Each structure stands twice: as C-alpha cells, then as structure tokens.
Amino acid sequence: MTASDIATRQRVLEAAGEVFAARGYAKATVREICKLAGANLAAVNYHFHDKNALYEAVLDQGYKLALEKYPPDGGLSASATPEQRLHAFVRSFFLRLFAEGAPACHGRLMARELAEPTGVLDKKVEQHVRPLFKLLSEILRDIAGPDLPEAALKRCGRSVVAQILFYRHAQPVLQRLEPELKLTAQGIEPLAQHVTEFSVAALRTIARRK
C-alpha cells in the first residue's frame, strides 16, 4: 500500500518536528522520534539518509507551511498604513513562533537555529531570515521617513525583532518570573500590540531628532 508508505514517512516527519522543536537538534534522539511516530528505529535512516537530512526535511516543510499559514505581510490590502503593516509583521512573527499544531513548529526551530546553528544555518536560515529583515526595513523606512540614516534604521529593525524573539528565547525563565503571562494565540495579541506601539513611538521620536 503506497498510502501506508507515505504515512510512516509523514508520521516520522511530524514527530521529528515536535521533538526537534522541544529538545533542539543535539538533544533530540532518533529513538524518541521513532517511538513518537510509532515507527521502527531504522525508519529514519531508511526514509531519510540520516538524522541531519531528516532535520533539513523538517525545516523545509515547516518553512513552506508556516509562510502559507502566517504570511509576513499578514494579507493586508495595498492601502494599509505603515503602522498597520508593522503590526501585521509583528503579529504574524509572533504567531509563527508560538502557534500550536503540526505546521507551526518551524518558528520554534528557526529560533533555536538562530541561537545555536547546526550547520544547516548557512543553507536555510539566511535564506529565510534575510527576506524578513528586508521587509521589516521597508516598513520601518515608511514610518521613519527618508532622513533617518540607514545604520540607525538597522538598529531599530533589530530592536523590533529582538522584542518578539525575546518571548521565545527567554520563555523558560519568563514563565517563572511572570506565571500569569499566557503565550497562546490569544495571549500574544496584547504583546504584538505593545511591541508595535513601543517601536512606532521610539522610531518616530528618533526620526524627528535625527
């Protein structure tokens, strides 16, 4: 049965996404992935070449699905204001990082890869991250106007991304310091609102001064 063949491969792929996202590449074990997928230990080396190729496959599929489900432009109309576009960018970034379910582990994986490259970094992350930074820079330029120097604009772009990634990277200690913080699909809405507001306010003031 061909359907069953695809099924095991797909089951391993999905299980790998969860385990890699939860444990990181190094700590994730092939044995745990296969057990979660209900497959034999040799399934990884049979359907993919090895653990690393499986990881790349997970990243590839995750990238495709995440951008389909949460496009960085948020699906806004062309007449949207720069502030609305920034809010959509921030919000979709949050969603990719925290959304539950199968297609969403990509954000968590990329956040991990960002901090601890596994060698796939040069192939994948740069190709996924640079376009995001470029899009953000264009939005911020529309808000700040043409007079703000490029270097200052870049620093502001990093400040925006930093505020979003923080909630992913620092989540373990954040949950301990402020247990009332809920990082669910609803819980991130006020956070996306805050990051947008905070950043627009800062950018406007800085652009006015320079």
Next chain:
Amino acid sequence: MTASDIATRQRVLEAAGEVFAARGYAKATVREICKLAGANLAAVNYHFHDKNALYEAVLDQGYKLALEKYPPDGGLSASATPEQRLHAFVRSFFLRLFAEGAPACHGRLMARELAEPTGVLDKKVEQHVRPLFKLLSEILRDIAGPDLPEAALKRCGRSVVAQILFYRHAQPVLQRLEPELKLTAQGIEPLAQHVTEFSVAALRTIARRK
C-alpha cells in the same frame, strides 16, 4: 603543595567556564574541560562531585565576579537622572554579556541558562534575574511617572531586556547578516546608546498617552 592543589581546582573552574560558555552544558564534555585545564580526566569528579556540581560552582563564582566587575547600577552617583541610570543599566548588562576574559563568561552562561534551563535554573537564575528586573522596573517607573499601569511598565521592561539579550542570543545569524557589526567592548557602546534612546523615547510616548 597546597598552592598546586588550589591551582588545579582553579584551573578546572576557569576552563569549565570557557567551555560551558562556548558549547553549553550538554555539549560541553568533561574531557575537553580537563584537557584545556591541563588536568587529569578524574579531576572534575575529585575536586567537584560531578559535572553538574562543577557547573554550579562556575555559575556561583561567575555571578560574584561579574557583579563586582560590572555592577548593574554602573557605580553612578545618587544624583544621576533616570535616563543616566537606565543607560548605566543597559551598558553594564551588555558588558556582562560580551566582556572577554575569565570573570566574564557568567553573562554568556546565564543567557544560555535563560533559554535552555539545566535544572540549576530554579536555584540560580531566578535569584540572579529577579533583582535585575526589579531594579530596571524602578528606573523605568522614574522615567514613565506614576500614571503608567504596572502591566504596561512590565511590558516595557521586557522590551528593554529583549533588545540587549538579542545581541547575545542571535549573535550567530547576526554576524552573518551584518558582518560589520563588532560586538566588542567598544562596539557595544553605540548599541547601548541606541537601546537606551529607543526605550526612553518609547516609554515617554506611551506614558504620555496612557
């Protein structure tokens, strides 16, 4: 010779700091630490109980030395403005995260621990991190005034910390995206300046609106 006894223990401690900071707890191996320290493999289990106790010892010593060398208040006079105190906070935070040399690996270790707790988190990080957040909140309150709700102030505090930690967590990909960025003792000065300026501008605007 007692001096030599302490010397090996100290050498292992320092080597462990470097290796843990560079590789993380899981990837760091006792063999590499001992080799770097010029000590026997059994030195770790003899002078400390095991790898985990060595890690705790490194964290303890690092915390002590880092706070001595880079105090969070920056050694400011009592008459300093809130903006100056925020700048000192941000700058000393950057320095603890990026300073080179033996005592400085603590910042890198805590940044790692923040993202991937090893179990020492509950003992150490909370006890080290919570006071920092409290100090930051007091500074931000002085800037924002008494009318800004506590929840909004907390979100702003997270935004400040996020902008600093970003340069540590995202360093690998940041170096690829913007190779001209130098994260040395001199290079972080304009970054500390930017984070302070960005945050003060945002906080003032938000406080005025609320």
Next chain:
DNA sequence: GCTAGTATGAAACAGCCGTTTGAAACACGC
C-alpha cells in the same frame, strides 16, 4: 625516615547515541 592523608594518573565501566545489518513481511506485475 616513616606513616597518614591527599592529589594525580591510566584504564576501564556502564549507558546512551546514530547508524548498520540481514532476515522477515509485505505489495504488486506476470
């Protein structure tokens, strides 16, 4: 100078890891 207590050393241990193996089970074209 000899003993007691401590520090170092080489070697081995048990456990987990990714990967490989070769046989068994399966589906499918003829």
Next chain:
DNA sequence: GCGTGTTTCAAACGGCTGTTTCATACTAGC
C-alpha cells in the same frame, strides 16, 4: 502462484559520554 522490489523489524555495532576504580606520587606531621 511466484518472483521481485520495497518496507519493516529486532538486534547488534562502534563511538562518545560521565563516572568509577585502584594503583601511584606526593605532601605534611611526628
């Protein structure tokens, strides 16, 4: 029904890990 090619399975392999062992070297007190 039979042979072929593909997928699954249990078992084992080699390598690396933290830790332990026990013999040796050393220092200090009498």
